[in-house]
Amino acid sequence: MIILAIETSCDETSAAIIEDGKIVLSNIVVTQMDIHKEFGGVVPEIASRHHVTSITKVIDKAIETADIEISKIDLVAVTNAPGLIGALLVGINAAKAFAFSHNIPILGINHIKGHIYANQIEDEMIFPLIALVVSGGHTELVLMEGHNRFEMIGCTQDDAVGEAYDKVARVLGLSYPGGPLVDKLSKIGEETYKLPRSYLKKDEFNFSFSGLKSSVINLIHNHNQRNEEIRINDVCRSFQESVSDVLVQKTMMAAERFNVKQIIVAGGVAANSGLRTKMNENKKHYELVFPNIKYCTDNATMIGIAAYYQYQDLKMYDKMDLNGKPYSELGRK
Numbered sequence: 001m002i003i004l005a006i007e008t009s010c011d012e013t014s015a016a017i018i019e020d021g022k023i024v025l026s027n028i029v030v031t032q033m034d035i036h037k038e039f040g041g042v043v044p045e046i047a048s049r050h051h052v053t054s055i056t057k058v059i060d061k062a063i064e065t066a067d068i069e070i071s072k073i074d075l076v077a078v079t080n081a082p083g084l085i086g087a088l089l090v091g092i093n094a095a096k097a098f099a100f101s102h103n104i105p106i107l108g109i110n111h112i113k114g115h116i117y118a119n120q121i122e123d124e125m126i127f128p129l130i131a132l133v134v135s136g137g138h139t140e141l142v143l144m145e146g147h148n149r150f151e152m153i154g155c156t157q158d159d160a161v162g163e164a165y166d167k168v169a170r171v172l173g174l175s176y177p178g179g180p181l182v183d184k185l186s187k188i189g190e191e192t193y194k195l196p197r198s199y200l201k202k203d204e205f206n207f208s209f210s211g212l213k214s215s216v217i218n219l220i221h222n223h224n225q226r227n228e229e230i231r232i233n234d235v236c237r238s239f240q241e242s243v244s245d246v247l248v249q250k251t252m253m254a255a256e257r258f259n260v261k262q263i264i265v266a267g268g269v270a271a272n273s274g275l276r277t278k279m280n281e282n283k284k285h286y287e288l289v290f291p292n293i294k295y296c297t298d299n300a301t302m303i304g305i306a307a308y309y310q311y312q313d314l315k316m317y318d319k320m321d322l323n324g325k326p327y328s329e330l331g332r333k
């Protein structure tokens with residue numbers, strides 16, 4: 001089964017060709033990161049406009065790189081939720097136009113499902129598993145008892161982890177997206193600032209990161225008011241230690257409670273070095289999988305892989321009235 005996958009939910013325009021849910025024939029990603037940098041975050045309208053100018057070229061390039069005939073494509077898969085609505089609609093309409101003109105079925109895919117399936121690109125998911133989803137918009141613990149079966153057992157009550165990283169970076173004067181920079185600086189810093197760990201109730205799976213974020217902001221303001229120099233590397237390290245302690249503790253607790261075989265980590269923050277190290281140190285007997293760094297942030301390959309397993313499970317396509325949704329729960333249990 002050959003799938004053309006399209007992803008435009010935020011600030012990456014991406015298209016990929018995937019064979020049989022495993023072989024990546026092409027994965028083209030055009031990022032707008034530098035364009036949004038000067039605004040300190042993604043500007044939705046600007047993102048949509050850039051998707052419009054890139055999308056056709058990106059799809060053409062994916063087909064050319066894969067070196068396949070269009071007639072060999074069995075399915076067009078496209079991210080339809082959640083995400084920036086204008087950005088999503090560019091990908092959806094490009095997918096519809098392509099599918100309609102070549103008489104190929106279309107399938108809408110949940111973006112978070114895609115992030116989870118980034119773990120199936122170079123590894124095999126083994127069930128039951130716990131997925132820790134950590135991105136710019138999501139922080140969730142998801143139990144999976146088989147392909148395409150998702151049960152959300154915990155989520156953030158306020159900020160997503162990536163969002164907290166980006167906000168902390170901004171108050172430290174670092175550019176957007178701050179997550180990778182905070183990660184980089186934390187490697188040369190030490191945990192010299194005492195920051196809280198927000199476990200909420202120790203025995204539940206929900207998260208909260210806004211208190212930690214406020215602690216960092218207060219720390220910086222207090223230093224500024226006293227005219228004291230703040231050690232940025234140490235703030236980054238202290239913040240990273242606090243975040244990863246909580247993520248690891250809750251994930252391990254969920255793995256034990258649901259007696260899983262595997263733990264997988266998904267989303268942009270899965271690229272974080274502190275989280276990778278701490279997960280490895282605490283993984284006990286569980287098999288631990290992280291996606292390749294290049295598949296942690298948004299890409300169409302993960303959408304193509306998720307589409308393959310969704311189709312194998314449900315054997316259903318979408319119709320041409322497929323629409324985008326800014327918010328969406330993960331599929332069915």
Ligand code: KG4
Nearest residue numbers: 135136137162177179268269271272297298
């Ligand atoms: O999954 P993603 O590409 O987009 C969303 O679906 O949100 O994730 C982007 C987020 C940003 O908040 C970015 O700062 C964060 O992932 N991120 C990181 C790292 N790399 C990306 N956060 C911490 N450490 C990293 N190495």
Ligand code: ZN
Nearest residue numbers: 115135297298
């Ligand atoms: Zn994403």
